[in-house]
Amino acid sequence: MSETASCSNAQSFVPHDTKANDAKSVWSHYLVARDKSEVAKCKKCNKILQTKGGSTKGLHTHLKTHNSNIVPKRDERDESPEHVPCKQQKIANFFPSKAQNTLEAMLARMTAVDGFTFSAFVKSADLRQLMISNGFHVPRSRETIRSMVLNYQKGIQKNVMEEIQKFHRDGERFSLVFDEWTSISNKHYLNINMFSKSKFWNLGLVRYKCSMTAEVCVEKLEERLLDFQLNLNKNIVAITTDGASTMIKVGRLIEPYQQLCFAHGLQLAIIDVLYKIESRPTTLNEADCDYSDDDFEDLDEDDGLIIYNGSEPVKYTEKNDLNLIITKVCKIVRIFRKSPTKNDALQKYVKTEHNKEMKLILDCKTRWSSLLEMLQRFVLLETSIRKATIDLKITYLQSSEMKIIKEVVSLLQTIKVTIEALCSREMNLHKCDVALHLMLEEIKQNKFSLSRILVSKIIERIKQRRTIMSDVFSFLTNPNNIYEV
Template identity: 35%
Template structure:
């Protein structure tokens, strides 16, 4: 419960309900001191580490090399850590987590390399002889680390997708030479409030064409996402608005909770758009009730459907 759910040690001592629960489960000798419980947890941790060491040593003895994935993480208390995983088909779940190590001082590539090397040595592995590949994101410190290790360095595919989604859908780039994405017919621009609408009645999917009149600049995607986020935040920010939205939803069994995207989690954009499209009619009626002038053209809905379809396809392929 401490390791998986983050339950503090003192709760097992101070909570009468918790102690009764353990008592009914035949754990009559639950310690009354947090320090005693902490020692039990740490002792169990050492036993588990020994099991992992033996498992990795068996793989090493069989002459099978492993892969390593690592990433830097900063806690809410602004403390930085490096997490290390080892991967092999010979492991029961395909990988073993070797745990977090706190970064002391600057988070340089050299510091991360030393942490990685010490972690592997602790488990009886050599970064020179037992590791065939290291996987990380494309942060500059990790790229520098990749140049230091003797094995192959593979940049994380998921992080590459994240960078691509941010570059194509979130960043407005109308500089010269930006080809954007084209559609089968030219499109005219119109504006409602501070957002852009694109008029295009063709029902086909977007295709890459040489015709410059069919280009949809990346600015359109950014403004359209901003427009959806504005509506989602407007509705989620008020229980009254959500109650009215629920009243317009035909199936009361559906989850009408709207989703707000997060730039650091690219798949959340697809979730936000998919949920928005699912309830677009009810959302539009709710906006009318509150005399909101923001509307979505048929072309904007088509663009959103294409975005949702593309992100869902990438998400399924990545999973």
């Protein structure tokens, strides 16, 4: 107590620079130390609290336990009865029992959850000694350990199969969500998730060594479902895939209804507008109407940005200007990321301003969300970057260009919130229509000149994915209010 009192007497506190007047921020109830030390002072009870590393957990806890009548307001969408937070599943949840402490169970958990390799149990003397001291006889062969883990996996698969068959006997049918995945060792897999009304199961990764054609995809789906005693055409109601041409053809080859992913459509719309892509027209019914990740891997930064309206290309000067600004941001980020000396010069100002080091983020063209992360971090460290570029004599962005970057961040944040909602497990076609409608209305209200172009591309991509089933579902849910895109 004496240490806290001396701290409060020695330090002076001031309102937070940017969030002091934000009623939704926890900082509206606290003062920060003038000397930028990691402490805060409660405005009501004058208690001094630690905020090491910029953490505000202790501040929130203090408000709830001591000043419950002034807890910051929650976001309005959290108050919505339809908003249910998605509970993140952990890989450990798929094990039969967390209380199992057999050698097989421990080896399986340590490889699947903690990322230990089979060789680690053979080569690590400390790990072996630790397990042996707990009464386990650890094999000295990597293949023996591998066999033990795979045998344990078969037991898990048997339990999953029994659970699925129970749902099947109760008359339930299922839907599938699947996509291709390439490992860091450049091996191709098909990842399959299966859903019922109340539960979902991951059916595992299916390895394939040939080109993933639509026929191969259907074959791998049938083989994996057969492992669980299910039939693709009889037990599966619907599938959800991205808009790649292979996946569209899969939908034509099988009986279950196909729904193309709306979140993937939003990603493609953003890439259409904010990145330079190969000139190619889009149609609603062509099999190649969407781009896969491979279409963006070898893009040159000096390619022209062309957006299609029908079959004739139309160039937009404002988008070309935006692309040049984003290119400038990328170049500045690369300068600091590739040079430890220049990064040290930047981090000196970052630590002074934020009390910790924060690296710049470089985006990936096949992941639009990385663009948002890059620009958000760039805007957050704007002052520090400007000072560092002055010291290093590096050309920085103009104030008008930074204003455009902030507008882009605002637009992408709106889309990010919508995509997170679309990807929640509680989402259905009716809620999807509502979310997309609200997102488009909010973007239209933005006075930024790019908003109009972004809205048109989003509508185009949504129309490629929206089917009569969306109208049917919306009508059955709320006949008086059907949202049209």
